[in-house]
Amino acid sequence: MFDREEELDRYLDEIKDMLRRKQYAAVRDLLLPLEPPDIAMLLEEAGEEFMPLLYRLLPKELAAEVFVELESDSQEMLINGFSNTELKEVLDELYLDDAVDIVEEMPASVVIRILDKATPEMRKSINEMLQYPEDSAGSIMNVEYLSLKKDMTVADAFKRIRRIGGELETINILYVTDPTRHLQGVLSVRDLLLADEDDRIEEIMDPNVVSVTTLDDKEDVAQAMSKYDYLAMPVVDQENRLIGIVTVDDAMDVMEEETTEDFEKMAAMLPSDKPYLKTSIYSTWKARIPWLMVLMLSATFTGLILNHYESKLAACLVLNAYIPMLSGTGGNSGTQASVAVIRALSLDEVDFSDLLQVLWKELRVSFLCGVCLASANFVKMLLVDRMLLGNDAVTITVCTVVCLTILFVVIFAKCVGCALPLLAEKVGLDPAVMASPFISTIVDATSLLIYFALASAFIPALHTM
């Protein structure tokens, strides 16, 4: 585990030095004790010049593990340099789900070459897996798992594990199926170890198996695995036949990806699937410009409102100075509520049926927040703006208008902020998109309307305009 970038750099310098002096065995000895993700990081940092050479120094099995961890452009570069034999060697060592992940990222020419060199069974399985929708459990499952039969003894099970367990990603969790592959039970390797040799599987398995179907959303699967503390989750088809398993390491990757996506959506970006520094300028621009454009154009409404009240503003220009504060405070209040609800939604803590309870909660919280903010602002306007800065236009009436607006805007913003994500979820939209920028735009326009309505009511000079 490289704690610091410097450590990696030091390693890398040493390795490049050795490579130049052709001390290949020494480099290999240096790499062997490292974990595959760390070796992959070294290869990435070593660059195109050294990567193929370093890669070829690794023993076959480790090479495949490292290959899986590389970025897809590095994988492509390596594949393009592989001989047919080398490509076949890598493919033979890969777990099927990893092979599918790689195929999905490669350009067509490389895919054709991969499929050509894969075994017929692998080609068939890859083709099947590619049919599952991108966000489904099917797309992340592993079809190589160990299944047992009810009437086996524990000793039979151990024999089976010894025979085929070496080829599989995990043997910690074992599933029991009938001859037509219907899921009948689950047990852990610990259950086997603690049982007697001649116990029957049926006696020690747990017949209550939580499973998901191939088309379930992979995020829900990851969440369920986290909730139930599962190391693996069985994936069944519509007829409850066992098709594959999702392992906990893949579930963790899904959680990380989905979190990144949620962050991106909340910040008004389209999701990207590459690391920040690996994304091209053009891709970054493409992910960011759509929402910026939409939100910029939708600010036209705010402009229209300001134009409409232009004469009132001109008559009482001091009001203008508080508009950024009002829209900022409204936006921040709304964002707080929406982000809290979006997160609760994605953790399954609330759903649409809780709308009234959520609204009632936010109503009370926003009243408390609004009163505090309004009072603080009243004092600040009188002490700082009027007395300290000597702005005589800041009268008690103006203070009252501004502070009442704060109160109403905070209440409005928090209620909209908590309700929109719930409504989005209900109608099948992504709640995360309902976050700050979208809500700020609504709140901006509304806060101006509230502001001018209160100003017209309270400030005599504006009555007749």
Added chain:
Amino acid sequence: MFDREEELDRYLDEIKDMLRRKQYAAVRDLLLPLEPPDIAMLLEEAGEEFMPLLYRLLPKELAAEVFVELESDSQEMLINGFSNTELKEVLDELYLDDAVDIVEEMPASVVIRILDKATPEMRKSINEMLQYPEDSAGSIMNVEYLSLKKDMTVADAFKRIRRIGGELETINILYVTDPTRHLQGVLSVRDLLLADEDDRIEEIMDPNVVSVTTLDDKEDVAQAMSKYDYLAMPVVDQENRLIGIVTVDDAMDVMEEETTEDFEKMAAMLPSDKPYLKTSIYSTWKARIPWLMVLMLSATFTGLILNHYESKLAACLVLNAYIPMLSGTGGNSGTQASVAVIRALSLDEVDFSDLLQVLWKELRVSFLCGVCLASANFVKMLLVDRMLLGNDAVTITVCTVVCLTILFVVIFAKCVGCALPLLAEKVGLDPAVMASPFISTIVDATSLLIYFALASAFIPALHTM
């Protein structure tokens, strides 16, 4: 797994009905096949009236598993109702790390009762675990693990697993230590199963063990486990002696918690540790008001700038209508960059040494975005604001001022947005706090300064004011 709230409600109605008719055995049969987190959810929903009754229907071991999954206020309520024998029974069934979690959440009176009923060893261990800082690996590790010795045979190891494996949270990963508990190797239960009975552990273990220390940040530990696809991570003390293990289910919980915290910080809230609906109005208010107050008061600067340019604004009031659009677009641009960098930081994709690379990337992206937005806005202002809405004050000069401001503001916002989180990380502050609201405030003020500077330069009427 309850897919829908309705399913849970239906279950609950049925159970309450049975309880009223005193069909306890039937209720028990209904609960037994469920997973502990689902039973916990049912108990929570059943409320204070039925919870203790339902809980007592569960067999001892399952009861303890369910207890761990309950919210802390339910745990407290149950403990207060427990007889001393019942309390002792639960404690005996708990894994130590779960017991510590519970103790941390309980009020002092309950803690004293728990410590009183725990076995002396458990009391000692709980006390030791409570010494670790809140966010450390030590605070989430489990001290009950299985260790082997180098010179054991595989058969010896199986004997050891059969003897004590039933008491442990996991036996999937086994650690090899010397007599002074120094970590020497790691192997999986699969390695054992695939080896020969008389192989020595030393021959099949992997001597390269990645470990963390008790004081490492728990978030880093979770990230490392995700990166290396580990099911368990060994935790060692300063002298490299094995102290405990962190299991993957705890790592997933940490990831979820930390994600929630990041979301909260980015939305200008203080982190809370309870689910949304379980947090009291007062706690929610307390988490939200500080940043709202700070950000509201810091908007004073924006107000001062507007006051300063009051006379220019009065002379060319059309400029005012575009201020919300400018600050919105700037804020959104900055947020995009800051959230992308914050996420890259927390995934270890970038660090402070990448500052120049990040700035150069954002400079180019922001230039592209700025040019697009400015052009689109130029066309929109001419076509919609001037021609369609007939606002003659929208001259070509005004359009130029507004659109040039957009370009500069977007570039400024994205550069500040990407740089601030990196700087924060460098000086040891939390980068997540540097997100949208903070950046919006800076960008708001700056965009006004840029706007008025350009307006003064381009619009002749404002030259001399």
